[in-house]
Amino acid sequence: MDKSMLQGLDGLPEEDQRRMAAVIEQLQVRDSMRMYNSVVERCFNDCVDNFTRKSLQKQEETCVMRCAEKFLKHSMRVGLRFAELNNLAATPDQSN
Amino acid sequence: MDKSMLQGLDGLPEEDQRRMAAVIEQLQVRDSMRMYNSVVERCFNDCVDNFTRKSLQKQEETCVMRCAEKFLKHSMRVGLRFAELNNLAATPDQSN
Amino acid sequence: MDKSMLQGLDGLPEEDQRRMAAVIEQLQVRDSMRMYNSVVERCFNDCVDNFTRKSLQKQEETCVMRCAEKFLKHSMRVGLRFAELNNLAATPDQSN
Amino acid sequence: MAANTDLPPGVDKEQVFGMLAMEMEYKVELFNRLAMACFNKCVDKRYKEPELTMGENSCIDRCVSKYFLVNGIIGQMLSAGQRPM
Amino acid sequence: MAANTDLPPGVDKEQVFGMLAMEMEYKVELFNRLAMACFNKCVDKRYKEPELTMGENSCIDRCVSKYFLVNGIIGQMLSAGQRPM
Amino acid sequence: MAANTDLPPGVDKEQVFGMLAMEMEYKVELFNRLAMACFNKCVDKRYKEPELTMGENSCIDRCVSKYFLVNGIIGQMLSAGQRPM
Known part of the structure; x- marks a missing residue:
């Protein structure tokens, strides 16, 4: 979730901004949790396919670490592009 | 979401019905949002596969519009059938 | 959802424990609902593929019942293993 | 899953609201999963035209x-077995 | 979907909060689905290295x-048709 | 992600409730995704019988x-890097 989602709060009185910030923080925590759960799910599904033992094999572990690393870098890049386009769309004069 | 979900509220006093209606409206708004996000996801996934340029090609655009149109018509039809069967199931004497 | 999720509540006063228990119960109800919806979705998707009639064929019905049975047994087994590992992870001295 | 609005004296009204809200949520989710499943099973993904064909309809x-029949079978199985999920 | 914070006198503040919270939720979901779609379309699932390649980037x-363009097209279709979803 | 119930004086009780509720929600989601993943990896979808076979078990x-091991590895990576997700 990015900062650009806070736009539109400037007009509100301070107390309301605080309240809104709390709502946003809750959404962010929930969102991080989901992100965390979804990277685990994704990397498990893509990297682990052998169930003859209950411990991870070396190459599964390597795969999981690269997968998570890539996933996070991907999320950050998408976040940057998303914020740019989202800000663009939020500027009324350029919205069409 | 359809009207038939409101059944069972008739017994409540007016103020409670209003409160319940507010809960329902919130669910409906959230549901429309999800529906909107899911039609976009679906039509993007089914229609866009070329990433050599950052703008949409003509045939991708056509595909997206047909896809969204079909998706909405599908949702409406499912909604009608759903309501019929849901009402049937809610009539106690015919529920077995 | 299993009992082991209740750990960490012991330190709270009784009234707060009750409040927390209510939150947990709500999560459990919502979770059962989702589980129910997801077993229906899964077994429908895996077992029903013929849409020339609007009633279920005998072998579809058999497939659905076995699927649901397996799904529930699977969930219970996963629940047991999950609780074991979750309790292990929650014991601070053994967490590394 | 039917809501009971004829309350016996001691029952908390908040609980009833909670149950009704849960039931709505349940039906919304049922609808969404059903709609997704039937779109996947019935609609041609090449999108050659914006209309649903007679066959698709x-x-x-x-x-x-x-889908409702499957929902019913599984519901009966669960309530018969009284298994907690 | 733009939030209006210049309230006309009679409008309930709670409703505005509700709408803002909804809009956040909408954007979080948009972001998550978009991220998932682009990961599926762009990233090599063999994970030969921990870095994104130039091609992937x-x-x-x-x-x-x-994805934003598709979002815009469908948004216009819906608001033009005024169809309730 | 461990909840701390020994509160230092200034900490808001509401926050603790919020955190505990979040942690429950996190575990429910972890369980659901894990269950789905293992069903897909381990259970034969032809459903020839209602019992899980020894191999499936x-x-x-x-x-x-x-799944827990993968969860742990990724958790360590994230807390080591201190990267905000």
Whole structure:
């Protein structure tokens, strides 16, 4: 979730901004949790396919670490592009 | 979401019905949002596969519009059938 | 959802424990609902593929019942293993 | 899952609200999963035209009907077994 | 979907909060679905290295752009038709 | 992600409730995704019988174990890097 989602709060009185910030923080925590759960799910599904033992094999572990690393870098890049386009769309004069 | 979900509220006093209606409206708004996000996801996934340029090609655009149109018509039809069967199931004497 | 999720509540006063228990119960109800919806979705998707009639064929019905049975047994087994590992992870001295 | 609005004296009204809200949520989710399943089973993903064909329309009607039947079978199994999920 | 914070006198503040919270939720979901779609379309699932390649990076940039365009097209269709979803 | 119930004086009780509720929600989601993943990896979708076979059962046990290990590896990576997600 990015900062650009806070736009539109400037007009509100301070107390309301605080309240809104709390709502946003809750959404962010929930969102991080989901992100965390979804990277685990994704990397498990893509990297682990052998169930003859209950411990991870070396190459599964390597795969999981690269997968998570890539996933996070991907999320950050998408976040940057998303914020740019989202800000663009939020500027009324350029919205069409 | 359809009207038939409101059944069972008739017994409540007016103020409670209003409160319940507010809960329902919130669910409906959230549901429309999800529906909107899911039609976009679906039509993007089914229609866009070329990433050599950052703008949409003509045939991708056509595909997206047909896809969204079909998706909405599908949702409406499912909604009608759903309501019929849901009402049937809610009539106690015919529920077995 | 299993009992082991209740750990960490012991330190709270009784009234707060009750409040927390209510939150947990709500999560459990919502979770059962989702589980129910997801077993229906899964077994429908895996077992029903013929849409020339609007009633279920005998072998579809058999497939659905076995699927649901397996799904529930699977969930219970996963629940047991999950609780074991979750309790292990929650014991601070053994967490590394 | 039917809501009971004829309350016996001691029952908390908040609980009833909670149950009704849960039931709505349940039906919304049922609808969404059903709609997704029937779209996948019935609609041609090449999107050659914006209209649903006759074949797609009757497939959808049967699909909704069958989804409800599956829902009912599994519901009965669960309430018969009284298994907690 | 733009939030209006210049309230006309009679409008309930709680409703505005509700709408703002909804809009956040909408954007979080949009972001999550977009991220998932672009990961599927652009990233090599063999994970030979922990870095995104140049090809993957430019695919991601174009993917985000195209997703927004699809979002816009469908948004216009819906608001033009005024169809309730 | 461990909840701390020994509160230092200034800490808001509401926040603790919020955190505990979040942690429950996190575990419910972890459980659901894990269960789905292991069903997909381990259970034969032809449903020839209503019982889990011995092979399926031991696959499930190992699958849950491996899922926890993956969860742990990624958790360590994230807390080591201190990257905000």
